[in-house]
Amino acid sequence: MDKTDRRQGMADVAQQAGVSLSTVDRVLNERGSVSDSKRRKVLQAAQALGLKRLLPSAVHGLLRFDLLLVDSATDHFRRLAVAFAKQAQMHRSRLVLQRSTWQERAAQQLPELISQPRVPRQGLIVVAQDTPQVREALQAQMAAGVPVVLLTSSLPGMPGATYVGIDNQAAGRAAGRLMSQWVGPGQGAVLLVTNSLLYHAHQLRVKGFLEVMAERAPQVPVIGPIECFDDDDLNASKISDLLGRPDGVCGLYTTGSGSTGVHRALLGSSRQAVWISHEATAQHARMLREGVLSLVLDQDPEGQAEAAIQHLLYANGDLDEAPQVKPQLRIVIDETLEGSLS
Incomplete structure (x- = not known):
């Protein structure tokens, strides 16, 4: 690709990402400071357009993902917690997984955890009830460029959020x-x-x-x-x-x-x-x-945890291809118990 083609390619990326050409140059050539949200937009546009060059990571240093689970003692959420701990350990050289819990009967807790991260985040994984306050908080995060994964339960009509779970x-x-x-x-x-x-x-x-x-x-x-x-x-x-x-x-x-x-x-x-x-x-x-x-x-909580992390890594430009992992719906009876339990 000659100099003219490279500049045209960068111009196309700038237009699709909604940023200036100089911002694209700083991101792709690692020059100067650009916010994580703008870096992510530029790299997503470059991936979508098939820009023929090695792309940098969307974030300098460790990625920080927030995991917001309901405070439940059920086996499903215990399995989820263990599965995410394994994923965090597996990817410890690239990310920090920050886990918080919210109480089902404290309606304002979840919107506050969504809206007020302790430190800047590059991804959000959340088990969410369907309320106007939760929807508003999630939409604000996505508008700020934070990729959102909905776990276990989807929210219909929430464009931009990725649902990870069974049908x-x-x-x-x-x-x-x-x-x-x-x-x-x-x-x-x-x-x-x-x-x-x-x-x-x-x-x-x-x-x-x-x-x-x-x-x-x-x-x-x-x-x-x-x-x-x-x-x-x-x-x-x-x-x-x-x-x-x-x-x-x-x-x-x-x-x-x-x-x-x-x-x-x-x-x-x-x-x-x-x-x-x-x-x-x-x-x-x-x-x-x-x-x-x-x-x-x-509903395969282990598969949910793996798919959720992969989706956020892909959204941050750390995976070249969209994740292929998909949680599986399984039917278990007494005759198929062996190997069915985590």
Whole structure:
């Protein structure tokens, strides 16, 4: 590429990135100081245009990614925390992963953590409830040039954010398909118990489940969704009350956690019910072997952690190609337990 072609290529990058030609020159030739957000825009434009030259890193020194997880004691979030710790250790020469937690019932905590980083960040990974305040805070971060990854639960109509996780509507539909093959008319009702419907993931699981039950088992009544917020005591209380229905209960789909409470309710009932839940954990392995739990749908938190980190590395110009890792939806029964647990 001759000098004229190189200058034209840099001009094209400047136009696409919305910056001056001198800014492009400083970024590509490592001259002078340019903000991280502008460096990222220039390098993303250069990648998109296929500029034929070796591109520098988007950030000098270590990248700093913020991980905002809900303060939950469930096995899913314990697995996520462990998986991200492994990723941070694996990439320790290139990034620092700064983990914070927020309380589900303290509505303002999450928007504040999103909006007020302790130090400048080059990426944000967040498990988010769907509220106007959260959306506004995330949009402000993306407008400032911070790449955002939504973990476990997506936010519809949030352009620019990358969702990393399973197809939750497909997971709900899978649960509905399996449940419809086990239960039939006259056997009783199916209970649908969920966490908080402020999470889009649980909305989608509920929607998918109800769709398939209506299609394949329209004569079987479905009670719910009943929000129990992954609370063991609330699960035990509400499910125990419903198991006493005169017409009986033949099935139960729990879209979230709180399985200790569910287990307590089912063992306290004289009636047997098909129970479908989520996550391949040691606790669920014991319940599958007992025969109380019928199957679980696992959302691969280890794959989520790996994909999230790779997406942010790619957004910062540290990977040449978009990440190929994709979390896998897995169906686990007692016969497939070996190798299914992390």
